[in-house]
Amino acid sequence: MNIIKLNATESTNTYLKNLAREKNIPDKTIVVTDNQIQGRGQRENSWYSTSEGSLTFSIFKRFDNLAADNHFKISMAISIAVVRIMKEIGVDQTCLKWPNDIMSGNKKLGGILVENSLWRNTIKSTVIGIGININIESFPNLPQAGSIRISTGKTFDKDDLFQKLVEECLFQLNRVEQRSFSEWKEIYEKHLFRINQVSVFEESKTSTRFSGIIRGISMDGQLLIEKKDGIRKQVGVKELRLLF
Numbered sequence: 265m266n267i268i269k270l271n272a273t274e275s276t277n278t279y280l281k282n283l284a285r286e287k288n289i290p291d292k293t294i295v296v297t298d299n300q301i302q303g304r305g306q307r308e309n310s311w312y313s314t315s316e317g318s319l320t321f322s323i324f325k326r327f328d329n330l331a332a333d334n335h336f337k338i339s340m341a342i343s344i345a346v347v348r349i350m351k352e353i354g355v356d357q358t359c360l361k362w363p364n365d366i367m368s369g370n371k372k373l374g375g376i377l378v379e380n381s382l383w384r385n386t387i388k389s390t391v392i393g394i395g396i397n398i399n400i401e402s403f404p405n406l407p408q409a410g411s412i413r414i415s416t417g418k419t420f421d422k423d424d425l426f427q428k429l430v431e432e433c434l435f436q437l438n439r440v441e442q443r444s445f446s447e448w449k450e451i452y453e454k455h456l457f458r459i460n461q462v463s464v465f466e467e468s469k470t471s472t473r474f475s476g477i478i479r480g481i482s483m484d485g486q487l488l489i490e491k492k493d494g495i496r497k498q499v500g501v502k503e504l505r506l507l508f
């Protein structure tokens with residue numbers, strides 16, 4: 265393991281992706297900073313963090329034999345790793361909101377940004393960014409955000425938590441190629457937010473709302489929703505938003 269600690273950087277994902285492009289970096293290189301200036305989230309969102317309250321880091325991992333079709337295995341492995349640690353430290357009602365939000369109840373504690381490098385139809389390497397709200401006490405403009413501090417009432421040591429998370433993430437990443445998609449899916453669905461409950465969704469293009477039941481994920485990592493008429497449909501991350 266090769267840990268690079270930066271005083272400040274725009275985005276640990278961007279930094280690590282550029283580094284991997286410039287030179288042949290060791291597998292499992294990790295970049296961490298207390299001051300991420302322009303954190304990036306999924307769907308071109310920004311990622312809010314504070315130097316004292318947040319953990320922001322990225323992991324570079326190579327693969328020998330991972331088909332591009334199986335890309336969601338990476339998200340599942342990391343989400344499962346983070347959920348395990350959240351449970352271990354006593355965060356209540358930890359679960360995963362598809363595709364890879366880390367939740368405590370209905371508050372989002374953390375997020376994961378996976379950026380793969382492909383060659384033909386295989387994933388050669390990936391940069392996985394992890395952002396966790398640890399000791400932040402309030403989020404004035406982010407009503408759906410939460411933190412470990414808010415959920416547990418306790419302050420956590422950032423370095424200690426970083427070590428725990430890195431260890432578990434690397435452990436799960438080593439199993440990405442060994443475990444089948446179905447095996448990962450089975451574990452992931454056990455933690456899936458609002459599974460088998462009626463939820464309300466909004467279609468991105470039309471802003472139309474509809475209700476349906478999350479039944480799990482498909483074999484290509486899309487969300488499986490059962491509509492009122494009993495018909496199941498698969499949706500991609502850009503197609504809709506889960507409202508409640």
Ligand code: BTN
Pocket residue numbers: 274275276277278302303304305306307309311319320321322364365374375376377392393394395396
């Ligand atoms: C999301 O939920 O939208 C994903 C958030 C990912 C944030 C992390 S923080 C470390 C890494 N660097 C980034 O710029 N983003 C990820």
